[in-house]
Amino acid sequence: MAELTWSPDGEKMFEKLMEAVPEAMREMLKPKLMEILAARAAGKPATSDTVVRMVREDLPEPQKSVLIQALSLEKPGGKVPSANSDSSDQWTGKSQTMFKIMLNEVPEAMREVFREKLLGVICQKAQGNPFSEDHVISVVHEIVPEPFKSSILKKFNELGDFDPEIIDKTIARHGTTQDSLMYILHDIQDKIGYLPVEALSAVSNRCDINLSTIYNIVTFYKSFKLHPQGKHHIKQCCGTSCHLKDTNNLSQEIEKVVSGPSDTTLEKTLCLGCCDCAPVVEIDGRIYNGEEAKVKINSL
Amino acid sequence: MKIKNSSDLSKAKKKGHGLLFPDKTRINVGTSTCCVAKGADRILDAIVQGITSRNLDADVVQVGCNGLCHIEPVVEVHPPAKPKIMYGNVTEEDVPRILDLLATEGILENLAVARVEEEEHILSGKIKYAFYPTSGTCSNIKPVNEIDFLKKQHRIILRTAGIINPENIFEYIALGGYEALEKALGMKPEEIVHEITKSGLRGRGGGGFPAGLKWKSCRQARGNEKYIICNVSEGEPGIGMHRSFLESDPHSVLEGIIIGAYAIGAKAAYVYIRDNYRIALKRFQKAVHDATEAGLLGNKILGTSFSMTVNIKEGGGRFVCGEETALISCIEGKIGEPHQRPPFPTVKGLFGKPTCINNVETWANVPVIIMKGSSWYSAIGSDKSKGTKVISLAGNIARAGMIEVDMGTPLKEIINDIGGGIEGDNKLKAIQTGGPSGGVLPCKMEELTVDYDNLKTAGSMLGSGGMVFMDDNTDMVQIARYFTDFFVNESCGKCVPCREGVCRLLDILDEILAGRGKKEDLPLLQEIAEPIIQASACALGKTAPMPVLSTIKHFREDYLKHMP
Ligand SMILES: Cc1cc2nc3c(=O)[nH]c(=O)nc-3n(C[C@H](O)[C@H](O)[C@H](O)COP(=O)(O)O)c2cc1C
Ligand code: FES
Numbered sequence: 001m002a003e004l005t006w007s008p009d010g011e012k013m014f015e016k017l018m019e020a021v022p023e024a025m026r027e028m029l030k031p032k033l034m035e036i037l038a039a040r041a042a043g044k045p046a047t048s049d050t051v052v053r054m055v056r057e058d059l060p061e062p063q064k065s066v067l068i069q070a071l072s073l074e075k076p077g078g079k080v081p082s083a084n085s086d087s088s089d090q091w092t093g094k095s096q097t098m099f100k101i102m103l104n105e106v107p108e109a110m111r112e113v114f115r116e117k118l119l120g121v122i123c124q125k126a127q128g129n130p131f132s133e134d135h136v137i138s139v140v141h142e143i144v145p146e147p148f149k150s151s152i153l154k155k156f157n158e159l160g161d162f163d164p165e166i167i168d169k170t171i172a173r174h175g176t177t178q179d180s181l182m183y184i185l186h187d188i189q190d191k192i193g194y195l196p197v198e199a200l201s202a203v204s205n206r207c208d209i210n211l212s213t214i215y216n217i218v219t220f221y222k223s224f225k226l227h228p229q230g231k232h233h234i235k236q237c238c239g240t241s242c243h244l245k246d247t248n249n250l251s252q253e254i255e256k257v258v259s260g261p262s263d264t265t266l267e268k269t270l271c272l273g274c275c276d277c278a279p280v281v282e283i284d285g286r287i288y289n290g291e292e293a294k295v296k297i298n299s300l
Numbered sequence: 301m302k303i304k305n306s307s308d309l310s311k312a313k314k315k316g317h318g319l320l321f322p323d324k325t326r327i328n329v330g331t332s333t334c335c336v337a338k339g340a341d342r343i344l345d346a347i348v349q350g351i352t353s354r355n356l357d358a359d360v361v362q363v364g365c366n367g368l369c370h371i372e373p374v375v376e377v378h379p380p381a382k383p384k385i386m387y388g389n390v391t392e393e394d395v396p397r398i399l400d401l402l403a404t405e406g407i408l409e410n411l412a413v414a415r416v417e418e419e420e421h422i423l424s425g426k427i428k429y430a431f432y433p434t435s436g437t438c439s440n441i442k443p444v445n446e447i448d449f450l451k452k453q454h455r456i457i458l459r460t461a462g463i464i465n466p467e468n469i470f471e472y473i474a475l476g477g478y479e480a481l482e483k484a485l486g487m488k489p490e491e492i493v494h495e496i497t498k499s500g501l502r503g504r505g506g507g508g509f510p511a512g513l514k515w516k517s518c519r520q521a522r523g524n525e526k527y528i529i530c531n532v533s534e535g536e537p538g539i540g541m542h543r544s545f546l547e548s549d550p551h552s553v554l555e556g557i558i559i560g561a562y563a564i565g566a567k568a569a570y571v572y573i574r575d576n577y578r579i580a581l582k583r584f585q586k587a588v589h590d591a592t593e594a595g596l597l598g599n600k601i602l603g604t605s606f607s608m609t610v611n612i613k614e615g616g617g618r619f620v621c622g623e624e625t626a627l628i629s630c631i632e633g634k635i636g637e638p639h640q641r642p643p644f645p646t647v648k649g650l651f652g653k654p655t656c657i658n659n660v661e662t663w664a665n666v667p668v669i670i671m672k673g674s675s676w677y678s679a680i681g682s683d684k685s686k687g688t689k690v691i692s693l694a695g696n697i698a699r700a701g702m703i704e705v706d707m708g709t710p711l712k713e714i715i716n717d718i719g720g721g722i723e724g725d726n727k728l729k730a731i732q733t734g735g736p737s738g739g740v741l742p743c744k745m746e747e748l749t750v751d752y753d754n755l756k757t758a759g760s761m762l763g764s765g766g767m768v769f770m771d772d773n774t775d776m777v778q779i780a781r782y783f784t785d786f787f788v789n790e791s792c793g794k795c796v797p798c799r800e801g802v803c804r805l806l807d808i809l810d811e812i813l814a815g816r817g818k819k820e821d822l823p824l825l826q827e828i829a830e831p832i833i834q835a836s837a838c839a840l841g842k843t844a845p846m847p848v849l850s851t852i853k854h855f856r857e858d859y860l861k862h863m864p
Pocket of ligand 2: 272276
């Protein structure tokens with residue numbers, strides 16, 4: 001009879017299976033199950049898939065159903081929730097984004113299999129509650145082997161510190177078609193202040209639009225910002241009328257503030273559409289004409 | 301309140317009348333972007349506070365910009381059944397003085413700009429207020445239609461700007477609003493297209509293409525699904541009036557769009573608004589909301605079987621997105637690169653469907669034409685350009701602002717009579733019309749009358765109606781460099797002649813400005829300009845060398861001054 005060896009996920013799954021078995025029977029059942037597994041694996045390491053198939057095909061009822069449920073392979077009332085099934089309401093915070101990051105570490109061929117498995121584990125952890133960031137993190141800690149674990153955790157750390165629900169809500173409001181994209185990007189920028197890469201990749205995933213397409217758009221239109229902006233935002237008009245009306249005077253004032261301690265970003269733009277009041281600047285979303293602007297700038 | 305027929309409309313009109321002419325004093329404060337830029341919001345706050353603390357009974361209303369941007373902030377005080385008094389350059393210190401005089405209906409004379417004793421409304425006729433005795437306090441305040449800035453204007457599109465509260469649909473209805481829609485829905489769509497054609501209305505976005513022709517070709521295009529687009533992209537620097545339409549009178553644009561959709565057979569319209577136009581966006585959103593509530597938009601408009609929706613799209617801050625095919629791409633969520641025409645949008649436009657795209661001002665003309673008739677309209681203006689044109693005066697002009705004059709008005713009249721000449725003691729050197737794509741005209745062309753064809757013959761264009769005046773301190777090579785730099789930044793990069801050629805122009809201009817120019821540079825600039833004009837795909841590229849060419853043509857001596 002072939003020696004039983006484990007793949008990491010197989011061993012984890014088996015441990016979980018054993019946990020689900022009532023304690024009194026555990027010692028007795030363990031060797032039996034390992035025997036069956038060894039036969040199934042036929043010399044190769046037993047994967048979690050092997051374990052699951054054993055449960056499904058080799059065990060008698062009612063043990064089978066109990067264990068399937070315990071391993072969260074199926075929800076009592078139906079199928080395992082799938083990340084594809086757009087039921088984004090079961091995810092809270094950044095959990096869905098994190099889950100996707102986790103899956104992306106899995107080689108593509110195995111991704112579908114893993115998706116179900118991992119969801120199962122998360123589902124079990126959540127015990128009927130919506131999935132949280134903690135659920136996902138603990139799953140990574142518990143069942144993902146190195147070096148994937150470190151790499152995934154590192155990526156989690158790099159996640160933007162904005163609330164991903166902003167993106168969910170925006171997309172829910174505007175829909176996922178390409179003609180909604182501009183609305184979505186404008187809205188996200190309004191909320192976060194700029195467009196973090198993480199937000200763009202989230203939009204890309206959710207709307208199924210290539211990240212490169214989104215990047216193309218974001219860099220084409222001048223109103224999108226890819227970097228955090230200062231607390232105050234000054235847009236100095238360099239349009240025809242303002243150019244003629246000599247904004248030099250104003251420029252000096254602006255220069256002073258921007259180089260000073262007040263966290264201010266300066267952007268030179270074309271016509272702000274207020275040419276008959278030239279020269280004008282926009283400060284934090286409101287347009288000021290020359291004199292007004294000086295007062296405002298100095299108060300920053 | 302749902303408006304389903306003409307009796308509902310008259311009820312709404314009565315309601316609006318009550319708001320416009322209440323039994324108490326009404327105080328109008330202009331709060332468009334340009335007014336706020338000069339501190340109108342603080343004036344508004346001061347007035348509201350002052351009224352509360354004095355226990356006065358008065359309505360304070362936020363209105364749009366009346367075009368007198370050079371005297372903003374503007375406040376109008378209108379006691380019941382008395383003339384309205386317009387105050388200009390109002391400061392916070394003036395507010396208590398104005399309010400103190402309210403109780404006695406007194407006037408702060410040194411601040412008053414004009415008195416309004418009657419208003420002639422294009423659609424709803426003349427409204428007279430009681431006259432002040434000609435002697436006494438008020439006699440040296442001019443009646444509003446006699447002040448220089450307004451005397452020679454003809455306000456059709458700007459008829460309600462600065463008078464009504466743009467966020468109140470009833471005030472718009474009070475002055476004849478949505479009556480054109482009612483009339484139009486009783487006409488056959490073909491009749492409407494015919495009226496527009498006969499009126500001679502030409503697109504106000506720059507090209508001057510006959511609106512009626514465009515509508516007709518879109519109406520006749522195959523397909524059940526058609527779209528309307530209103531272009532409020534306004535990327536042209538130096539203008540800012542498209543913003544003003546939406547801020548001061550959003551409903552007239554909306555009404556034009558609804559009539560247009562009915563005439564063309566469209567069920568949906570898109571309004572593309574530039575991205576930093578916050579107040580315009582807010583006011584237009586409100587207008588769409590209110591019109592839908594009132595049953596003038598949405599399902600079964602005015603109780604008929606016609607239904608349509610209006611969507612608002614915010615742009616992303618690129619000049620080229622004003623070009624119609626680029627704008628369509630932008631609405632579709634793609635990058636705003638122009639496409640080859642034909643097929644023209646009227647055949648294959650938004651989402652591949654026939655689309656009629658017109659400028660805001662073009663749409664705003666529609667209700668008036670329907671109401672007053674095409675022959676009334678075509679009697680206004682010049683031979684080939686009918687109606688009026690809204691023009692924004694900016695740059696070194698004494699009275700900057702937004703004006704509306706008949707097509708064919710002499711440039712001189714606009715500069716001197718309306719604009720008050722060049723500011724300070726300086727002389728006019730050049731007039732730039734049509735934005736960067738237009739040209740720079742020398743002062744000797746003052747005699748020119750303003751319409752599409754004349755300006756084109758003179759080597760510039762009317763564009764969307766911006767005029768920037770430059771005084772004799774202006775160095776035209778700097779100006780040429782400035783515009784060329786604009787095009788370098790704004791070229792979308794799709795065609796090589798535009799992307800690369802314009803950069804070369806800029807390099808040469810920089811050399812000249814650095815004092816290293818040579819005589820051969822001028823012919824060289826002209827030589828490079830030629831292929832850019834010939835080989836660029838869209839009008840942005842085709843017009844990019846205009847600033848250089850027109851400055852070389854008219855201001856060669858400025859170039860020579862920089863040469864050793
Ligand atoms: C580079 C470029 C920029 C343009 N920008 C605008 C604009 O800001 N607003 C506008 O109404 N039309 C603009 N146009 C003209 C439009 O392409 C289009 O002709 C116009 O919106 C049609 O409306 P109309 O027939 O009512 O003028 C631009 C054209 C070009 C080539
Ligand atoms: S040029 Fe500055 S607002 Fe238009």
